Amino acid sequence: MTPTTAQPDLDRALASFHPVSAAPIAVAAYRTRLSALQARIRAAGLAAVWLDASSSLTYFTGLRLGLSERIHGALVAAEGPPAYLTPVFEAPKLKALLRIPGPMLMWEEDEDPFALVARYLDGLPGRGLGLDPATPFRFASGMMGATGGRVVPATDLIAGLRQIKSPEEIAIIQTAMDVSWRVQRAVHGGLRAGITTTEIGQFIDAAHQASGMAPLFHAVQFGEATAYPHGVPGPQTLRDGDMVLVDLGGTLQGYRSDITRTYVFGTPTARQRRLWQVEQAAHAAGFAAATIGAPCEAVDAAARAVIVAAGFGPGHAVPGLPHRTGHGLGLDIHEEPWIVKGNRTPLQPGMCFSIEPMLCLYGECGIRLEDIVHMTDKGPRWFSPPAGDLDQPFGKQD
Numbered sequence: 001m002t003p004t005t006a007q008p009d010l011d012r013a014l015a016s017f018h019p020v021s022a023a024p025i026a027v028a029a030y031r032t033r034l035s036a037l038q039a040r041i042r043a044a045g046l047a048a049v050w051l052d053a054s055s056s057l058t059y060f061t062g063l064r065l066g067l068s069e070r071i072h073g074a075l076v077a078a079e080g081p082p083a084y085l086t087p088v089f090e091a092p093k094l095k096a097l098l099r100i101p102g103p104m105l106m107w108e109e110d111e112d113p114f115a116l117v118a119r120y121l122d123g124l125p126g127r128g129l130g131l132d133p134a135t136p137f138r139f140a141s142g143m144m145g146a147t148g149g150r151v152v153p154a155t156d157l158i159a160g161l162r163q164i165k166s167p168e169e170i171a172i173i174q175t176a177m178d179v180s181w182r183v184q185r186a187v188h189g190g191l192r193a194g195i196t197t198t199e200i201g202q203f204i205d206a207a208h209q210a211s212g213m214a215p216l217f218h219a220v221q222f223g224e225a226t227a228y229p230h231g232v233p234g235p236q237t238l239r240d241g242d243m244v245l246v247d248l249g250g251t252l253q254g255y256r257s258d259i260t261r262t263y264v265f266g267t268p269t270a271r272q273r274r275l276w277q278v279e280q281a282a283h284a285a286g287f288a289a290a291t292i293g294a295p296c297e298a299v300d301a302a303a304r305a306v307i308v309a310a311g312f313g314p315g316h317a318v319p320g321l322p323h324r325t326g327h328g329l330g331l332d333i334h335e336e337p338w339i340v341k342g343n344r345t346p347l348q349p350g351m352c353f354s355i356e357p358m359l360c361l362y363g364e365c366g367i368r369l370e371d372i373v374h375m376t377d378k379g380p381r382w383f384s385p386p387a388g389d390l391d392q393p394f395g396k397q398d
Contacts, residue, residue, distance in 0.1 A: 009190035010203045017182070019212030022175040024253055025168055027099050030062045033161065034076060034100065040157045041078045047126040048077040049154045050117075050143065054134035055331040056158050058254055062099035071113050071139045073132070074102070077124050085113060114146035121147060130154030159336040163328055164350035169255065170374050173329070173352060176257035177372060177383040179211045180250055184261050185394040187246050191238060191265055197222065198235045200246070208250035216256060216333065219247040226262065227366035229323060229358055240266040243365040249333060256333045258354060259384055260370035263393045272365070276390045279359045279367040282306040283386065286325055286339075286355040290373060290380040296343040296353075300325040303357035312359065319361040326354040329372055351375045352383075 037060060041049055051057040052073045053065035061082055065072050072090065074082040081102035086094045088106045095104070105120055107113040121129060128150040131140055144151045165173070183204055190203070197220040205215035225232045226245040238244070247260040262279070264272050282303040289302035303325045307313055313320035326339030329352050337345050339353055356370035369387055373380040387393040 009192070010186065010199070013186035013190055014203065014206055014210060016186075017179075017207045017210035019210075020175050020179055020252070021212070022172040022252060023168065025062065025172075027062070029166065029168060030060060030100055033060050034082065036161050037076055037157065038078050040160070041076065041126070041130065044130065044157065045126055046078070046128050046130050046152070046154075047121045047124040048075045049130035049157060050075055050132055050135065051082075052132045052135040052139065054132055055254075055335075056132050056134060056162065059162055059331055063094075063097055064254070065094075065097075067136070071142070075105070075117065075120060078126055083120060085117065087113075112146070114142040117143060118146040121150075128152055130157055132158065162330065163336045164348060165330060165352050165374065166350070169330065170350075170352070172253050172255045173257065173372070173374070174383055176213060176250060176252040176255055177259065179208065179213055179252075180248055180257040180259050181384040183207045183248060183250075184246060184259055188261065188263065188394055191244065193238060193240055193265075195238050196235050204246075204248050211250070213250035213252045213257075216249040216251050216258075217247075218249075219245070221245040221366075222265075224363060224365060227360050227362050227364060229360065229366070229368070238265055241269070242266075243272060243367070245366065245368060247368070247370065254331050256329055256331070258329055258333055258370065258372060260356060260368045261387055261393055262367045262369060263387075263390060268390055273390055275359060275361070275365070276367055278307060278310040278312075279357070279369055280387070280390075281310075282321070282357040282359070283355055283369045283371070286357055287373065287380055287382075287386075290347055290355070290375065292349065292375065292377065292379060293346050296337045296339050296345050296347060297341050299339045299347075299353075299355065300341055300357075303355065307357060307359060320359070321357050322360055323358065325357045328353045347375055349375050349377045 053067045058064050074084050076082050083103045085105045105116050133155045200220045201218045204218040208215045219231050221231045222236045223242045226243045242265050245262045249258040285306045286299045286303035289298045307321050316322050324340035328335040328337045352374045358368035360366045372383045
């Protein structure tokens with residue numbers, strides 16, 4: 001963000017951000033993850049699992065590839081190292097990027113990569129190919145055609161491992177969340193009448209960059225626009241009495257941060273204060289319901305019950321909470337576990353997910369308090385201090 005006299009508080013705040021660091025994921029961790037996946041492959045009787053150019057490829061091998069029109073990824077068999085499927089002309093670059101060495105299955109532009117996959121699978125024990133859920137349809141259909149339809153989803157095999165974060169992963173996420181919480185606090189302290197959502201968004205990105213993180217996203221909404229979970233098109237200008245919703249995140253070593261705060265610019269009305277307190281109570285109820293062994297849906301049910309008891313809803317009806325209460329967070333901003341009705345997955349130590357039971361009143365305002373928790377063997381723990389008070393959402397330091 002270019003310093004200007006129009007926003008001196010944010011300019012001063014930007015100067016306080018400095019690069020952060022966290023220990024990277026070690027090669028030994030990738031090998032442990034692959035071994036765990038291979039055990040699941042054997043238990044399922046599959047020949048292999050396909051990892052597309054997705055975050056799951058990164059999770060298991062440390063390899064980061066961009067999705068393109070050419071299929072590119074790895075086959076993980078029940079034993080041995082991954083086999084990397086790559087166009088011939090990409091092979092030198094791929095070899096330089098590998099953290100986990102393995103054979104390369106290379107195809108020329110005028111050859112069929114799916115036939116190459118089928119020949120590789122024919123030489124393996126087991127039957128069938130588990131497919132990365134992030135695989136585009138054009139690649140999935142090619143795999144199905146080449147293997148005679150012997151393709152099954154590998155969602156449960158992959159997600160069952162990815163949704164349990166290691167201490168190393170939690171440490172990276174904690175570092176990222178610390179930065180994003182500080183960015184939120186700086187935005188709150190730098191608000192002034194007349195500032196635009198565009199200016200705030202520029203500051204959010206610049207602050208993450210100054211901290212050594214890659215900006216991921218920002219959503220800044222004022223007044224009525226706060227009622228809509230993903231905002232409205234076009235910039236807005238802040239006025240006294242506006243509800244303010246700021247949702248933001250960044251990326252550190254591939255792992256995401258995500259945090260939302262909502263408050264009032266100026267003196268809250270009695271109506272705004274009551275709505276905020278309902279949201280805060282729903283947020284707290286979700287946290288209290290996040291006990292080890294409880295199903296993911298229990299968190300959603302507890303938060304939603306508070307909103308319904310306050311006269312909103314029922315269910316997903318608006319005014320009320322129109323979406324799930326939370327989502328997992330890690331290498332993807334939205335990943336399993338989903339905190340939603342119908343998800344009976346038991347909460348386990350290592351799971352990381354958001355609690356964000358947004359109260360939406362279309363045409364008036366909306367309030368979302370979003371924080372990420374990670375499950376310990378004693379229950380949930382916040383990555384960031386939750387907003388305790390509408391007047392001082394970041395504590396007495398305001």
